[in-house]
Amino acid sequence: ASEAEPNAVAVPGAPYPVFTRQEVGRHRSLAERVWVTYGSEVFDITDFVELHPGGKSKILLAAGGALEPFWAMYAVHSQEHVLEILRGYKVGELSPEEPSQPAQGDPYSGDPPRHPALKVNSLKPFNAEPPAELLTENYLTPNQLFFKRNHLPVPAVDPARYRLEVEGPGGRVLVFSLPELKHRFPKHEVTVTLQCAGNRRSEMSRVRQVKGLEWGVAAISTARWGGVRLRDVLAHAGYTEEDEEAGERHVCFEGLDKDLSGAAYGASIPYRAAMGRGAEVLLAYEMNGEELPQDHGYPLRVVVPGVVGARNVKWLGRVSVSREESPSHWQQNDYKGFSPAVDWDTVDFTTAPAIQELPVQSAITDPAPGATVPPRELTVKGYAWSGGGRGVVRVDVSLDGGRTWHVAELMGEEQRPGRAWAWRLWRLTAPVPPDHTELDIVCKAVDTSYNVQPDTVEPIWNLRGVLSNAWHHVRVTVAED
Amino acid sequence: ASEAEPNAVAVPGAPYPVFTRQEVGRHRSLAERVWVTYGSEVFDITDFVELHPGGKSKILLAAGGALEPFWAMYAVHSQEHVLEILRGYKVGELSPEEPSQPAQGDPYSGDPPRHPALKVNSLKPFNAEPPAELLTENYLTPNQLFFKRNHLPVPAVDPARYRLEVEGPGGRVLVFSLPELKHRFPKHEVTVTLQCAGNRRSEMSRVRQVKGLEWGVAAISTARWGGVRLRDVLAHAGYTEEDEEAGERHVCFEGLDKDLSGAAYGASIPYRAAMGRGAEVLLAYEMNGEELPQDHGYPLRVVVPGVVGARNVKWLGRVSVSREESPSHWQQNDYKGFSPAVDWDTVDFTTAPAIQELPVQSAITDPAPGATVPPRELTVKGYAWSGGGRGVVRVDVSLDGGRTWHVAELMGEEQRPGRAWAWRLWRLTAPVPPDHTELDIVCKAVDTSYNVQPDTVEPIWNLRGVLSNAWHHVRVTVAED
Numbered sequence: 001a002s003e004a005e006p007n008a009v010a011v012p013g014a015p016y017p018v019f020t021r022q023e024v025g026r027h028r029s030l031a032e033r034v035w036v037t038y039g040s041e042v043f044d045i046t047d048f049v050e051l052h053p054g055g056k057s058k059i060l061l062a063a064g065g066a067l068e069p070f071w072a073m074y075a076v077h078s079q080e081h082v083l084e085i086l087r088g089y090k091v092g093e094l095s096p097e098e099p100s101q102p103a104q105g106d107p108y109s110g111d112p113p114r115h116p117a118l119k120v121n122s123l124k125p126f127n128a129e130p131p132a133e134l135l136t137e138n139y140l141t142p143n144q145l146f147f148k149r150n151h152l153p154v155p156a157v158d159p160a161r162y163r164l165e166v167e168g169p170g171g172r173v174l175v176f177s178l179p180e181l182k183h184r185f186p187k188h189e190v191t192v193t194l195q196c197a198g199n200r201r202s203e204m205s206r207v208r209q210v211k212g213l214e215w216g217v218a219a220i221s222t223a224r225w226g227g228v229r230l231r232d233v234l235a236h237a238g239y240t241e242e243d244e245e246a247g248e249r250h251v252c253f254e255g256l257d258k259d260l261s262g263a264a265y266g267a268s269i270p271y272r273a274a275m276g277r278g279a280e281v282l283l284a285y286e287m288n289g290e291e292l293p294q295d296h297g298y299p300l301r302v303v304v305p306g307v308v309g310a311r312n313v314k315w316l317g318r319v320s321v322s323r324e325e326s327p328s329h330w331q332q333n334d335y336k337g338f339s340p341a342v343d344w345d346t347v348d349f350t351t352a353p354a355i356q357e358l359p360v361q362s363a364i365t366d367p368a369p370g371a372t373v374p375p376r377e378l379t380v381k382g383y384a385w386s387g388g389g390r391g392v393v394r395v396d397v398s399l400d401g402g403r404t405w406h407v408a409e410l411m412g413e414e415q416r417p418g419r420a421w422a423w424r425l426w427r428l429t430a431p432v433p434p435d436h437t438e439l440d441i442v443c444k445a446v447d448t449s450y451n452v453q454p455d456t457v458e459p460i461w462n463l464r465g466v467l468s469n470a471w472h473h474v475r476v477t478v479a480e481d
Numbered sequence: 482a483s484e485a486e487p488n489a490v491a492v493p494g495a496p497y498p499v500f501t502r503q504e505v506g507r508h509r510s511l512a513e514r515v516w517v518t519y520g521s522e523v524f525d526i527t528d529f530v531e532l533h534p535g536g537k538s539k540i541l542l543a544a545g546g547a548l549e550p551f552w553a554m555y556a557v558h559s560q561e562h563v564l565e566i567l568r569g570y571k572v573g574e575l576s577p578e579e580p581s582q583p584a585q586g587d588p589y590s591g592d593p594p595r596h597p598a599l600k601v602n603s604l605k606p607f608n609a610e611p612p613a614e615l616l617t618e619n620y621l622t623p624n625q626l627f628f629k630r631n632h633l634p635v636p637a638v639d640p641a642r643y644r645l646e647v648e649g650p651g652g653r654v655l656v657f658s659l660p661e662l663k664h665r666f667p668k669h670e671v672t673v674t675l676q677c678a679g680n681r682r683s684e685m686s687r688v689r690q691v692k693g694l695e696w697g698v699a700a701i702s703t704a705r706w707g708g709v710r711l712r713d714v715l716a717h718a719g720y721t722e723e724d725e726e727a728g729e730r731h732v733c734f735e736g737l738d739k740d741l742s743g744a745a746y747g748a749s750i751p752y753r754a755a756m757g758r759g760a761e762v763l764l765a766y767e768m769n770g771e772e773l774p775q776d777h778g779y780p781l782r783v784v785v786p787g788v789v790g791a792r793n794v795k796w797l798g799r800v801s802v803s804r805e806e807s808p809s810h811w812q813q814n815d816y817k818g819f820s821p822a823v824d825w826d827t828v829d830f831t832t833a834p835a836i837q838e839l840p841v842q843s844a845i846t847d848p849a850p851g852a853t854v855p856p857r858e859l860t861v862k863g864y865a866w867s868g869g870g871r872g873v874v875r876v877d878v879s880l881d882g883g884r885t886w887h888v889a890e891l892m893g894e895e896q897r898p899g900r901a902w903a904w905r906l907w908r909l910t911a912p913v914p915p916d917h918t919e920l921d922i923v924c925k926a927v928d929t930s931y932n933v934q935p936d937t938v939e940p941i942w943n944l945r946g947v948l949s950n951a952w953h954h955v956r957v958t959v960a961e962d
């Protein structure tokens with residue numbers, strides 16, 4: 001029909017061709033072209049399929065039908081700029097005779113209540129961070145304030161019916177109830193900082209637009225986790241440390257949180273990280289001495305010390321060992337780092353390794369950007385952490401934009417050599433440089449491998465806005481004396 | 482006597498008080514003040530003792546006597562600016578009746594011949610690097626071109642009389658001849674890149690003066706090492722991996738190279754690095770298929786994959802296990818990183834950990850700085866490496882000072898996950914940006930923990946000029962078309 005239109009370019013007010021849902025339903029693949037509806041409008045999104053930040057396979061689930069059920073699941077789409085992109089692909093209207101799409105049941109209606117202090121970056125799925133000033137008030141982050149990063153609705157798990165499946169060598173599957181797991185394996189506790197790969201993304205998106213949630217500096221938190229060691233469970237299933245040489249390379253996790261296609265959230269970690277002597281990867285059922293909260297994976301989650309949050313699978317349903325990494329979208333086509341030269345037209349996700357250990361990181365949590373600070377002496381607070389069990393050696397703080405530096409005092413618990421899984425909080429009290437009405441406060445940390453944070457954001461910019469660990473700046477005003 | 486002088490400030494030509502060697506000999510400690518002689522002059526260096534880059538204990542060895550025997554050992558002193566510092570402390574002349582200091586036998590007379598292509602940073606002790614352009618011509622650096630970093634004269638070791646001492650639990654000492662060692666333990670081979678902590682120091686000293694040898698970008702090299710695993714030797718002596726939990730924290734090494742006080746070069750590494758499952762620390766007797774060369778530790782040296790060169794003790798004499806790090810000067814008071822805010826007046830070596838794993842590093846080896854390059858297309862070559870077995874994920878190269886980036890092609894052998902002990906060489910061929918008569922070529926690498934190199938040198942400047950891993954710049958001229 002559209003070929004018959006006198007003008008193929010969409011002109012406001014110009015009439016669009018009219019289609020039935022059945023006609024739209026014939027466009028379900030790239031070969032047939034990919035059409036979708038939203039409200040009463042029809043869109044040919046074929047050219048957008050490869051550009052979809054959530055991946056090609058995900059967007060094709062909606063092909064030939066309505067977007068609404070998917071957008072209800074992934075509320076990140078409920079933004080004006082997403083609608084704007086969509087409008088660019090409009091090719092028609094739905095026939096007025098078509099019944100309107102039935103109202104969607106909200107897949108997030110089972111999500112738990114949350115603490116009102118959280119700064120919400122996305123409501124559905126729920127993604128929120130605590131206010132930065134509160135973050136470093138405690139070495140262990142209170143559960144309610146611990147940053148929350150869900151990819152899907154929180155699954156409702158009946159603890160009585162909950163079962164963990166563990167695939168042993170040769171495909172034999174062991175099944176554990178929660179009491180069985182607790183009974184059979186010794187309890188292990190470890191204090192671990194988790195950080196989202198997208199922590200501090202908002203600084204990166206200020207350089208150039210990125211795809212992802214606008215995290216501030218608080219998509220990082222620390223808890224005392226209690227559970228069983230993954231190593232003990234895998235050993236019970238029949239695996240040994242030596243199996244790595246036999247080609248067992250990855251331990252894969254599947255969550256009970258599932259998308260509309262029924263695919264579970266999934267991730268994997270290197271076999272060695274799970275099975276190495278002294279490895280402390282947990283299947284955790286406790287967080288800061290309490291039962292695991294719903295938002296944090298009740299009744300069981302993975303905690304991988306030193307590794308990016310995305311591999312710490314929540315609502316754990318299944319563990320398996322494989323020669324290959326998890327096939328999940330989040331392992332294969334997300335949570336990877338790229339050169340600033342790579343954009344969505346040129347990105348090839350197979351060329352970059354999945355993020356596991358994170359680089360050295362630090363940020364200022366107090367004072368807040370734009371605050372007014374006292375004129376003579378200033379106290380600056382923040383956190384510092386590094387991946388892979390590397391400890392924090394030093395935090396340098398500058399009150400003059402990086403021209404001169406002070407060494408901050410490290411607080412909180414000492415770190416174990418090679419197993420520095422938890423952050424150091426830090427503090428600096430220093431004289432305010434005279435004759436400054438404004439200060440550019442900066443921090444940068446050094447880890448035990450003497451890795452440092454890069455000076456600026458732009459050269460580490462990447463299209464997904466992950467791994468944002470440049471020096472952190474907070475600009476403040478000095479009160480008059 | 483000097484109090485009687487009409488003018489205490491040294492005036493050229495003004496007479497100095499005259500002392501005998503015996504009088505000088507009374508000034509051997511800070512309490513008596515520290516005097517030394519050089520030629521026929523007398524100096525009170527008390528105020529310099531704490532500033533001595535080589536350490537207080539070392540300079541006090543010369544107290545009350547002549548500097549010449551020490552400077553013969555540490556030829557780094559044979560520089561005009563060292564003499565200038567010394568002149569500032571002059572307090573007198575030696576009596577003309579004193580016999581002159583007997584000529585020193587050269588402690589370096591036994592050093593081996595070296596390849597003429599090496600760029601010598603210090604002749605005594607011998608410190609030299611290959612020309613950068615030659616460095617990346619081979620994945621394995623030829624032994625003769627492998628960078629050489631000696632701290633003392635090369636000891637003459639008679640292989641027939643050579644014995645390695647290994648201290649077992651409870652202090653029992655095992656003694657191995659070279660044939661015994663080769664016979665008793667399986668041979669293990671591993672390709673390892675070694676890098677001096679001071680590699681690229683010359684870039685740091687251009688920011689602000691540092692104490693140390695002026696290394697370019699080639700104090701790094703790669704060899705295939707053959708030897709026995711330290712882990713096997715320590716296990717034979719009675720140690721187990723579990724002993725770490727019992728408080729065994731460090732494996733200490735002593736070389737057969739000794740200073741004038743009889744103290745051996747020494748260093749230590751964490752127990753886990755030596756005894757962890759799959760640890761590949763070698764006691765090496767082969768380098769690239771040849772017997773270990775004299776300059777590289779003949780007949781036996783330590784090779785610690787992923788760890789700073791300074792811990793790879795050469796001419797190995799003794800191995801022991803300890804709750805404490807090596808007491809050696811080089812472990813305790815050197816090879817540590819500090820904030821740019823710390824200078825020789827404020828440095829406290831106890832506050833920083835000894836460098837072990839090194840941070841991510843890369844440099845351009847071709848073209849050379851100042852070269853003229855062809856006008857249309859340019860090939861840039863270099864190396865990239867990271868400590869701790871972390872592999873190289875990517876090298877970004879810019880031809881315009883860091884504004885835009887290309888991804889370089891990684892060459893050489895693939896790296897093993899978690900055991901990436903050897904470098905990747907890399908290459909980029911790209912169009913020369915139009916309308917440029919000069920190019921500022923830059924490289925920066927990313928490792929598997931997604932650590933990156935810092936943008937600039939100044940914020941990582943440190944008084945010893947170690948850990949110089951900022952982006953590497955090479956400025957060249959573009960030939961006319």
